Amino acid sequence: SQGKMARDMSDIDILKMELEQLKKEVSTPREPVSKTSKDIMDWCEAASGTDLLITGVPDDKNPYKPEKGGCIIT
Amino acid sequence: MCDQTFLAITFGPCDSCSENRPLMNLYIKTEPINYCSLCMEIMACQGLASGETLKSLKAESETLRKKLEEERKKLHDVELEKVAEKAEALGELNMKTRRTLKGHGNKVLCMDWCKDKRRIVSSSQDGKVIVWDAFTTNKEHAVTMPTTWVMACAYAPSGCAIACGGLDNKCSVYPLSLDKDENLAAKKKSVAMHTNYLSGCTFTNSDMQILTSSGDGTSALWDVESGQLLQSFHGHSADVLTLDLAPSETGNTFVSGGSDKKANVWDLRSGQNVQSFDTHDSDINCVKYYPSGDAFASASDDSTCRLFDLRADREVSIYSKDSIMFGAASVDFSLSGRLLFAGYNDYTINVWDVLKGTRVAILFGHENRVSSLRVSPDGTAFCSGSWDNTLRNKFLFTMTAYPGQRWANCAPPFGTPNHGQM
Numbered sequence: 001s002q003g004k005m006a007r008d009m010s011d012i013d014i015l016k017m018e019l020e021q022l023k024k025e026v027s028t029p030r031e032p033v034s035k036t037s038k039d040i041m042d043w044c045e046a047a048s049g050t051d052l053l054i055t056g057v058p059d060d061k062n063p064y065k066p067e068k069g070g071c072i073i074t
Numbered sequence: 075m076c077d078q079t080f081l082a083i084t085f086g087p088c089d090s091c092s093e094n095r096p097l098m099n100l101y102i103k104t105e106p107i108n109y110c111s112l113c114m115e116i117m118a119c120q121g122l123a124s125g126e127t128l129k130s131l132k133a134e135s136e137t138l139r140k141k142l143e144e145e146r147k148k149l150h151d152v153e154l155e156k157v158a159e160k161a162e163a164l165g166e167l168n169m170k171t172r173r174t175l176k177g178h179g180n181k182v183l184c185m186d187w188c189k190d191k192r193r194i195v196s197s198s199q200d201g202k203v204i205v206w207d208a209f210t211t212n213k214e215h216a217v218t219m220p221t222t223w224v225m226a227c228a229y230a231p232s233g234c235a236i237a238c239g240g241l242d243n244k245c246s247v248y249p250l251s252l253d254k255d256e257n258l259a260a261k262k263k264s265v266a267m268h269t270n271y272l273s274g275c276t277f278t279n280s281d282m283q284i285l286t287s288s289g290d291g292t293s294a295l296w297d298v299e300s301g302q303l304l305q306s307f308h309g310h311s312a313d314v315l316t317l318d319l320a321p322s323e324t325g326n327t328f329v330s331g332g333s334d335k336k337a338n339v340w341d342l343r344s345g346q347n348v349q350s351f352d353t354h355d356s357d358i359n360c361v362k363y364y365p366s367g368d369a370f371a372s373a374s375d376d377s378t379c380r381l382f383d384l385r386a387d388r389e390v391s392i393y394s395k396d397s398i399m400f401g402a403a404s405v406d407f408s409l410s411g412r413l414l415f416a417g418y419n420d421y422t423i424n425v426w427d428v429l430k431g432t433r434v435a436i437l438f439g440h441e442n443r444v445s446s447l448r449v450s451p452d453g454t455a456f457c458s459g460s461w462d463n464t465l466r467n468k469f470l471f472t473m474t475a476y477p478g479q480r481w482a483n484c485a486p487p488f489g490t491p492n493h494g495q496m
Contacts, residue, residue, distance in 0.1 A: 012128055015135060017311075018311075019131060019138065021309060022142060024346075024347075024348075025142055026145060028387055030385070030387040032149040033149060033151055033388070034157070036385040036386040037390060038157055039368065040366065040368060040369055040429075041157055041161055041429055043368070044411045048162075051409045051412060051413075051453055052452070053167075053169075053413060053455075054167070054410065054412060056168070062454070064208075
């Protein structure tokens with residue numbers, strides 16, 4: 001079934017493909033959520049100082065100020 | 075074909091084609107199979123391994139799915155929300171529209187930022203692809219594609235080219251000329267060829283390669299110069315609607331989402347599907363990597379967005395509310411990954427606290443569904459594109475220290491789907 005479009009495959013071909021995939025995934029290495037979610041949170045907190053959509057930006061550093069007037073191009 | 079064969083003639087519905095026919099009652103390794111003679115011939119020709127039938131494959135699949143679920147459950151020792159209780163609460167968010175990019179005469183379907191953090195490319199239903207300067211709102215380039223529904227567009231890392239495609243089943247690259255009068259279409263290069271619509275495209279780390287997703291159920295990696303197919307990715311059982319490349323530091327993978335409700339993670343080099351997630355209840359319209367590369371978010375027609383942890387190999391958060399009943403079309407993270415911006419078919423943008431799972435703001439302003447949404451490369455702003463039929467087709471929101479108008483507490487405007495609710 002290599003190279004076939006999904007909608008051209010018969011039900012049996014699709015099932016076989018899914019089965020092969022499941023066999024691989026069952027033996028995928030995994031880590032506990034307690035560890036991985038802590039890592040996600042730590043990464044986020046470490047980067048929070050640079051996240052301008054949270055910290056905000058002083059007016060003189062904001063590239064979108066001053067407000068653009070009526071430059072409308074249709 | 076069989077270990078033991080008992081042949082008897084009965085009349086009834088065939089296990090395979092369901093027609094009422096004379097049946098050949100077979101026992102394959104003691105399992106009874108009632109096929110009509112035609113289906114039995116077909117089965118013999120299909121080269122099935124001994125004992126394999128649709129039924130046995132399904133049973134084996136079910137067993138493996140259960141095993142997979144068990145393995146994942148073992149490691150589900152805590153909820154992300156619980157871990158996030160330690161995280162600092164977010165302050166009030168003030169988001170304000172700073173620019174409206176008007177100029178598309180029809181639905182905006184897709185947009186992408188240039189690495190220079192100020193240019194944007196957008197594409198629409200009527201075939202127009204426009205490059206804008208977001209600071210000045212000037213249109214810098216415009217090209218009309220020989221197709222409608224340009225569902226995908228992307229800026230090249232160098233800023234010197236754009237890629238786009240849609241119902242033409244192709245992805246084409248246009249080098250951007252400094253000469254404003256030059257006809258962009260003349261230099262157009264067809265790179266990708268699919269057998270159904272192009273739903274997504276992105277350059278990889280250079281201008282040399284493009285990754286595409288298609289309604290034909292596949293994703294593919296192409297060499298831009300030669301148009302050669304470098305790798306194809308098979309595994310979705312329906313249209314692939316979206317893809318996102320992992321941040322370059324985390325290696326060579328990408329994630330795709332499809333109409334089969336699955337999100338698949340792929341190895342770019344080998345073409346292998348390395349992980350798969352199927353917890354959504356409907357089409358996945360958009361997938362985006364968390365900035366560290368260890369997770370990704372999805373937006374679905376089931377009106378939820380979800381966070382999938384790649385190292386724990388499971389979904390770890392759902393961003394949803396009973397009051398949100400319309401599909402989510404597009405998502406993107408803020409620079410630190412703390413905020414998830416999501417655009418919905420009810421014309422709103424919801425802003426979620428990724429860690430705590432709560433909604434922190436609702437943004438109104440579009441007059442039709444929000445089809446695409448991207449945070450700028452330096453995180454100073456995000457841009458949303460919409461199906462508004464008016465000329466106000468695009469809005470630029472940016473976070474400022476502006477103390478005034480707060481969008482989050484406005485009631486949904488008259489004319490939008492949730493008018494009257496909060």
